[in-house]
Amino acid sequence: MIHVLTENNRLVIRAEQGDLAPRHQSQLAYWGFQFDTSSGRFVAPPGDAEPLAQKVTAYLGSCGCSYQAEATVQSSLAKHEAAESSLAAALVAGLDLKSGSFVTDHFKTNHQRSNQNQPVISLSL
Amino acid sequence: MTAITKPITREIIDDFAKEIREKRRKTVKPSKEVINFRTDVVDGVERDVWRVPIEILRYRKDNGRIASDVLDYERNVGVLDERDDYAQGETRKFLEQKDPERTAVLINSIKHAGQQEPAIITCDGFLINGNRRKMVMDKLHQEDPSNDNFGYMKVVILPGKDDEGGPPTLLEIEKIENRYQLQSDGKSEYYGFDRALSIKRKIELGFSLKEQLRDDPHFAGATKAKLEKAIREHTKNYLKPLECVDRYLKQFGRDGLYRTISAGMSDREGRWQAFIDYSNTYTRYFNDPKHLIEYGIAEDEIGAIEESAFDVIRLRAVPDMPKVHVIMRNLAKYCRTKEGKKAIKKIAEEVDPVLPTEEHVTDDGRGLAIPEIDAKWAARNKRSIIYHLKKASRSHETLKEKETPLELLEAALKKLTHDDMDVGALGTTDFAKARELVVSIKTRADELENEIYHYRKEFKKLKLKKT
Numbered sequence: 001m002i003h004v005l006t007e008n009n010r011l012v013i014r015a016e017q018g019d020l021a022p023r024h025q026s027q028l029a030y031w032g033f034q035f036d037t038s039s040g041r042f043v044a045p046p047g048d049a050e051p052l053a054q055k056v057t058a059y060l061g062s063c064g065c066s067y068q069a070e071a072t073v074q075s076s077l078a079k080h081e082a083a084e085s086s087l088a089a090a091l092v093a094g095l096d097l098k099s100g101s102f103v104t105d106h107f108k109t110n111h112q113r114s115n116q117n118q119p120v121i122s123l124s125l
Numbered sequence: 126m127t128a129i130t131k132p133i134t135r136e137i138i139d140d141f142a143k144e145i146r147e148k149r150r151k152t153v154k155p156s157k158e159v160i161n162f163r164t165d166v167v168d169g170v171e172r173d174v175w176r177v178p179i180e181i182l183r184y185r186k187d188n189g190r191i192a193s194d195v196l197d198y199e200r201n202v203g204v205l206d207e208r209d210d211y212a213q214g215e216t217r218k219f220l221e222q223k224d225p226e227r228t229a230v231l232i233n234s235i236k237h238a239g240q241q242e243p244a245i246i247t248c249d250g251f252l253i254n255g256n257r258r259k260m261v262m263d264k265l266h267q268e269d270p271s272n273d274n275f276g277y278m279k280v281v282i283l284p285g286k287d288d289e290g291g292p293p294t295l296l297e298i299e300k301i302e303n304r305y306q307l308q309s310d311g312k313s314e315y316y317g318f319d320r321a322l323s324i325k326r327k328i329e330l331g332f333s334l335k336e337q338l339r340d341d342p343h344f345a346g347a348t349k350a351k352l353e354k355a356i357r358e359h360t361k362n363y364l365k366p367l368e369c370v371d372r373y374l375k376q377f378g379r380d381g382l383y384r385t386i387s388a389g390m391s392d393r394e395g396r397w398q399a400f401i402d403y404s405n406t407y408t409r410y411f412n413d414p415k416h417l418i419e420y421g422i423a424e425d426e427i428g429a430i431e432e433s434a435f436d437v438i439r440l441r442a443v444p445d446m447p448k449v450h451v452i453m454r455n456l457a458k459y460c461r462t463k464e465g466k467k468a469i470k471k472i473a474e475e476v477d478p479v480l481p482t483e484e485h486v487t488d489d490g491r492g493l494a495i496p497e498i499d500a501k502w503a504a505r506n507k508r509s510i511i512y513h514l515k516k517a518s519r520s521h522e523t524l525k526e527k528e529t530p531l532e533l534l535e536a537a538l539k540k541l542t543h544d545d546m547d548v549g550a551l552g553t554t555d556f557a558k559a560r561e562l563v564v565s566i567k568t569r570a571d572e573l574e575n576e577i578y579h580y581r582k583e584f585k586k587l588k589l590k591k592t
Binding site for chain 1: 372424428429431432
């Protein structure tokens with residue numbers, strides 16, 4: 001099983017021998033991960049771990065690698081996913097508005113969204 | 126390896142140092158030499174030149190020229206202890222095998238003119254500069270033991286524990302090596318791969334690339350811009366390809382086995398050039414988002430493309446295709462079409478990087494040597510690699526053929542104005558045919574010119590209407 005975790009704001013991948021094929025290791029190297037021989041883990045450079053976690057988990061998923069993301073990674077992924085769906089909804093609403101078929105029920109207001117503790121996308125149409 | 130934060134002095138072997146002190150002779154003329162150590166050159170410090178019996182001088186394993194061999198040996202077999210005879214013998218073998226052509230030249234030179242420049246040794250007899258000369262003089266001494274010219278080496282001995290300035294630190298030793306050996310002065314250029322490993326080792330010891338280059342007479346008095354350019358070039362030509370080598374070795378479960386990359390300049394089948402070209406492709410195309418979009422390559426496809434590239438490098442030769450380093454240069458172009466990219470990625474999917482353990486031994490249980498394993502791996506995978514690589518290459522060629530009208534016009538003009546277009550060289554029987562062709566070209570050129578004129582005129586009208 002591949003474990004995706006964060007440590008000191010760095011994304012870390014822990015995998016058993018054979019879990020990651022060479023192409024996966026090359027891919028991680030491309031994203032800046034360094035293999036730490038002492039711990040046998042792949043460690044990303046310091047920085048914003050959230051977008052990288054998104055990329056890595058999407059990649060592992062698309063390659064059919066089973067992985068487990070630790071709680072902090074999961075919550076940042078959920079946040080990212082919510083932001084993405086909010087953006088998608090905003091784009092649909094924008095298109096509807098442009099074509100003159102805007103239906104308010106299809107799009108929650110920012111006020112409602114913020115009440116639900118979800119990321120807010122403001123529209124300036 | 127952890128970076129050194131304070132200078133570490135090299136450990137001195139007292140018995141060896143005592144023997145050097147007892148057996149050295151002061152019979153050399155000129156008896157003094159200014160060497161490039163600490164501030165000796167600036168201060169004009171002259172050090173004694175001694176004659177020391179060759180058998181008490183020892184090779185130093187941390188010699189950049191044989192960096193790949195030593196690292197490979199230590200990873201594969203065990204640590205080389207410079208103090209024992211076995212390690213000394215292995216180091217000599219590495220030096221002998223490294224560059225036989227240059228060694229032959231050095232043998233002739235020493236045979237006829239003797240040792241010219243003094244070597245530089247630590248106070249306990251380890252050679253910092255002069256390892257190759259000792260190897261040659263050892264050989265000559267064995268051939269002719271009665272000739273004392275080959276039994277002694279002229280050396281400058283670096284300070285010991287009780288001498289002024291104290292013994293050199295590890296960093297100072299690396300600096301001496303850098304000054305005397307790594308600089309391409311035409312007499313002792315290191316093979317690129319060993320040089321890359323040597324630069325990396327020096328960086329790990331705290332001797333930054335910038336400092337290494339500042340120490341190089343080529344960059345003496347260089348402007349900041351020139352030095353920065355040199356740093357970029359050295360990173361591009363040595364350090365980045367070395368990173369690719371490390372990833373390649375990891376892919377095949379051969380971490381640290383550097384001799385599988387190349388044995389030296391005389392190793393014509395070496396893979397080092399392929400890594401330089403692959404690394405350039407990686408930096409120029411794969412690390413540049415603009416190129417990735419242009420070539421239709423997604424970020425998350427790079428891993429698979431790299432695995433395939435390393436499979437091709439391991440195979441070394443692909444029939445009816447350019448050399449592997451040229452393939453690496455064109456790799457991004459091969460991935461430019463959907464079919465090409467799919468074919469390249471297929472290599473990674475179909476090729477297993479490591480053979481099953483049971484295939485690493487012969488039927489009678491003998492472990493296979495690395496070249497034998499490579500041959501077995503190639504036999505098993507070459508069909509798949511060659512098939513997909515050729516498919517990608519064909520796809521690239523087809524794309525190339527779909528040229529734009531402008532490219533075709535340029536190509537046509539290039540042919541018509543070619544140096545070989547000497548009508549005087551036409552055979553008398555070809556005059557009629559040639560004239561016919563020229564008339565056709567002229568007619569077609571007139572037609573095209575008319576068409577272009579027409580389109581241009583229409584375009585101008587359109588612009589006027591808009592305004």
